[in-house]
Amino acid sequence: MPSMTQWRDTVVALSGWRRRGAAFLCGAAAVLAMPPVHFVPALVPAFVGLAWLIDGARRSNKPRRRWQRLGRVLGSAGWDAYRAGWWFGAGFFLFGLYWVSFSFLVDAARFAWMIPFALAGVAGGFAIYIGLTALATFKLCGEGTARLAMLAFWWVVFEWLRGWLFTGFPWNLMGTVWTFSDSMIQLTAITGVFGLSLVTAAAAAAPAVFGMRAASGFRRWRLVLLTYGVLAAVWAGGAARLSGASDDMVDGVRLRLVQPNIAQRDKWRRELRPRHMKNLLSLSRSEDGPAPTHVIWPETAVPGFIESGSPAARGAAAAVPPGGVLLSGAARYIGRAGGGPFLWNSLHIIDENAEFLGTYDKYHLVPFGEYVPFRKFLPVAKLTAGRVDFSPGPGPAVLAVPGAPPVSPLICFEAIFPGRVVAEAGKRPGWLLNVTNDAWFGVSSGPYQHFAAVRLRAAEEGMPLVRVANTGISAVVDPYGRVLVRTKLEERIAIDSSLPKALASKTIYTRMSYISVLLTLLLYISVFPGFPLLYYIGRLRNK
Numbered sequence: 001m002p003s004m005t006q007w008r009d010t011v012v013a014l015s016g017w018r019r020r021g022a023a024f025l026c027g028a029a030a031v032l033a034m035p036p037v038h039f040v041p042a043l044v045p046a047f048v049g050l051a052w053l054i055d056g057a058r059r060s061n062k063p064r065r066r067w068q069r070l071g072r073v074l075g076s077a078g079w080d081a082y083r084a085g086w087w088f089g090a091g092f093f094l095f096g097l098y099w100v101s102f103s104f105l106v107d108a109a110r111f112a113w114m115i116p117f118a119l120a121g122v123a124g125g126f127a128i129y130i131g132l133t134a135l136a137t138f139k140l141c142g143e144g145t146a147r148l149a150m151l152a153f154w155w156v157v158f159e160w161l162r163g164w165l166f167t168g169f170p171w172n173l174m175g176t177v178w179t180f181s182d183s184m185i186q187l188t189a190i191t192g193v194f195g196l197s198l199v200t201a202a203a204a205a206a207p208a209v210f211g212m213r214a215a216s217g218f219r220r221w222r223l224v225l226l227t228y229g230v231l232a233a234v235w236a237g238g239a240a241r242l243s244g245a246s247d248d249m250v251d252g253v254r255l256r257l258v259q260p261n262i263a264q265r266d267k268w269r270r271e272l273r274p275r276h277m278k279n280l281l282s283l284s285r286s287e288d289g290p291a292p293t294h295v296i297w298p299e300t301a302v303p304g305f306i307e308s309g310s311p312a313a314r315g316a317a318a319a320v321p322p323g324g325v326l327l328s329g330a331a332r333y334i335g336r337a338g339g340g341p342f343l344w345n346s347l348h349i350i351d352e353n354a355e356f357l358g359t360y361d362k363y364h365l366v367p368f369g370e371y372v373p374f375r376k377f378l379p380v381a382k383l384t385a386g387r388v389d390f391s392p393g394p395g396p397a398v399l400a401v402p403g404a405p406p407v408s409p410l411i412c413f414e415a416i417f418p419g420r421v422v423a424e425a426g427k428r429p430g431w432l433l434n435v436t437n438d439a440w441f442g443v444s445s446g447p448y449q450h451f452a453a454v455r456l457r458a459a460e461e462g463m464p465l466v467r468v469a470n471t472g473i474s475a476v477v478d479p480y481g482r483v484l485v486r487t488k489l490e491e492r493i494a495i496d497s498s499l500p501k502a503l504a505s506k507t508i509y510t511r512m513s514y515i516s517v518l519l520t521l522l523l524y525i526s527v528f529p530g531f532p533l534l535y536y537i538g539r540l541r542n543k
Contacts, residue, residue, distance in 0.1 A: 008211025011049060012056035020087045023053050027091030027130070033177040034096060036448035040177050047204035050088050051151055052211065054138050057081035078139050085134025089127025096172050097122055099446030103369070103383055106264045106440060111383060118368075126169070129158040145209055145223050152202035153525060156194050160517065163417060167367065170416055172449060174200050179452040185481045186238030188459045189507040191520045192418045198524060199234060203227040245480050249498040250430070253404045256292035256321075257485075258283045260301065261471045261492035264439040268385040273303035277315055283494040284319035284326075292496055293324040293403055298470045299411055299437040300345065302330035308356035317354040325357065325402055326350045329411065329435045332361070343388045345370060347409045347435055349399060358400060361393025362411040369440075383440075396423040404499065405430020412436045415467075416453040418460060419513045430502050431463055437470040443489055447473055455481055461510050462503035479503045 002010070014022055030046035032039040057080040101119055104111040136154040141147045155174065163170030175196030178184035187196050206227040209220045260279045266272050284295045297319075306312040312330075320326045332346040345365070349358040367373050371389035372382050382389060398406050408422045408429040415421060415434040422429060434454050438447040451473040458465035459481030467475050475486035478500040485497045509516050 004207075004210040005213060008052050008055075008208070011052040014053070014056060015058075019053065019056070019084065022049060023084045023087035024091040026050050026053070027088035027093075028095045030088075030092050031095040031172075034172050034445070034449060035176065035179060035452040036445055038177060038180045043174075043177070043200065043204035044207055046088075047151070047201065048208040048211075050085070050134070051148055051205050051208040053084040053088070054081050054134050054147070054151070055143055057084065057138050078135055081138035082131045082135040085137075086127045086131035088134070089130030090123050092130065092172075093126045094119060094123035096445075096449075097126075099441045099444035102442045102444055102446070103440040106383070110381065114380070126162065129162045130155075133158045144212065144214060148205045148208055148223065149202065149525070151205050152198055153521065155201045156198045156517075156521065159197055160194055160514075167364070168417060170418065171413075171453065173197050173418075173453070176449070176452050176456065179455055179481075181235070181238075182242060182480065182482050183235050183238035185456060185459050186241045187234050188456055188481070189241075189462060189509055191516055192460055192509045192513075193456050194418070194517045195520045196234070198520060199227070199230050202524075203231050242480060242482075245478075245482075246501070246503075247478075248501040250405060250501055253294065253499040254290055254292045254496060255466060255476070255499055256284065256286075256295045256494055256496050257466065257468045257474045257476070257487075258295060258297050258301075258319075258494045259469060259472060259474045259487050259491060260298070261490060262439065264437070267300075267437075267439070267470075268303070276303045279492075280316075281319050283492070286494050289496050292321050294401070295319050295321060295324070295326045296433070296435070296466065296468045297326065297328035298468045298474075299329035299347075299435045300331055301328050301435075301470070304331075305333040306330040306348065307332070309354050313348075313350060313354040313356070317350055317352055320350065320352040322352070323403070324352075327401070327407075327433065327435075329437075332359070341388050342391050343386070344393060345390050345411055346393075347411060347433075349401060351402070357402065360397050360399055360409040360411075362390070362414060363393040363395050364414045364417070365390055365392055366413065396421065398423055398426055398429045405502070407431050407433045410434045413450070415457055415465075416450070418457070419509070421457050422461060422510075428502075428506070429463065431499060432457060432461065432465040434465060434467045435469075436467065438473075438489075439471040447471075447489055451475065451486075455483065460507065462505075462507040464500040464502060466497075466499070476500070 026046045026049035029042050032042035057077045100122055101115045104115050104118060133154045137147060137150045141150045159173055173193050175193040177200060178196060206224045209223045258280060260283060262276055280297060280301060302312060302316055304312050316326060316328055327349055329347050332344040334342045345362040347360045348356050351357055365371050369383045372380060398408055401407050406427060406429045410421055410432060421432060438450060441447055454467055455477050458477040458479060462479045464479050465477040472487050472489040472491055476484045476497040478484055479502050485495050487493055487495060
């Protein structure tokens with residue numbers, strides 16, 4: 001059987017399509033660690049392969065003309081490292097986000113032709129971030145253990161940038177692989193998910209040192225023992241925190257989460273709207289168990305536009321329990337003379353008199369799903385029903401809820417953005433509410449990945465999160481990120497639950513937000529064996 005050194009020599013020597021294919025397969029393998037599979041050991045061959053491919057970047061004697069200018073900036077070897085990272089990213093995002101194509105099949109006659117372009121654009125576009133990760137790793141550090149440290153460092157830097165640039169899409173962050181373990185995700189209360197991504201990427205890449213000829217004896221084991229020791233410490237610290245965790249619930253609050261399981265292709269059919277409303281009301285009025293105080297419907301649950309006191313609102317108000325309220329997603333439409341129509345994806349708090357006690361408008365919209373960017377230049381329709389693009393709301397908000405703590409509403413994928421789920425100013429909410437409609441993605445890994453990402457917000461913010469989906473996964477998560485109740489995909493059901501209390505004080509991550517991420521990165525580069533920062537500090541002292 002070949003030794004690790006021989007395996008590394010083989011990978012480093014790859015060129016042409018074999019090199020690109022190996023990078024693509026490594027990226028695809030990394031997806032196995034993501035929900036719902038959670039095969040975390042797959043990250044080791046994936047990151048070890050990527051590290052060796054970066055080591056194998058070489059200068060080309062025949063650069064292609066169209067890349068000559070870029071090659072002069074990066075150097076042909078740097079360009080080779082970038083391409084290895086890009087192909088890794090292409091495999092990672094193609095297999096990690098394949099479920100995006102399901103949304104184009106809801107109205108296949110109009111949109112199925114776009115699937116190849118959508119998948120190529122999504123995978124190729126986001127792969128740029130991992131290409132830049134590989135480039136920075138190659139250019140800013142020489143071969144050896146320090147380069148392995150750089151790989152984890154730059155992975156997190158560009159993971160963070162992916163969550164911000166071009167509206168942001170922080171999906172399948174590396175720390176998400178640990179959402180099967182309550183203990184492991186406790187670190188996010190200090191560093192956010194990015195700290196968990198950092199220690200995960202470092203541990204995944206560390207075994208690459210066994211293939212390096214220059215590293216021998218204790219130097220090899222030191223790196224591996226350090227990174228895996230950190231992972232063990234993260235688990236132990238999380239377990240210790242949970243051993244003293246509170247299970248307190250908010251007095252007098254009984255939530256009913258309604259999951260109607262309406263197929264997306266049927267959702268907006270006019271002749272089926274009465275049936276959809278009857279379905280929602282039937283689940284809301286179920287007499288199993290204690291009566292609820294607050295009924296929650298998912299994103300755009302009301303089959304039509306709704307205004308305070310309108311007939312549609314009176315129909316929805318029939319679900320309001322005595323003395324309670326209904327929290328429901330519903331589209332909101334206003335026609336304005338000379339200004340065109342305005343459409344919002346909203347959440348409303350409705351009382352028994354069909355009056356709105358509060359409204360939140362989604363502000364982080366899905367490109368091509370809820371609006372078409374550069375519409376003047378792109379003659380395509382958005383995936384959601386209707387010709388009018390949704391308008392963005394003003395931003396995160398806190399709504400007062402009668403009989404319950406104030407809530408921070410989040411619609412659809414707004415809940416996947418670390419550090420951006422609560423308004424910066426004003427009163428701290430007592431819980432997070434995420435209403436969504438994952439029926440677009442059928443039975444795929446998409447809804448599982450979505451729920452895993454959302455669940456981390458509860459642990460980061462130290463407050464409970466209630467999630468209500470059209471077809472799953474609906475759940476109640478406590479302020480430590482522990483799942484109390486949850487539903488399955490394609491399940492028509494209503495589940496009841498008490499509302500957990502938020503932690504008495506803010507978490508470190510909530511107080512410091514991205515400063516805690518920055519401090520984590522600075523600590524990492526300060527103590528990691530062989531990290532170039534120490535080398536540069538030494539050179540400055542010698543001068």
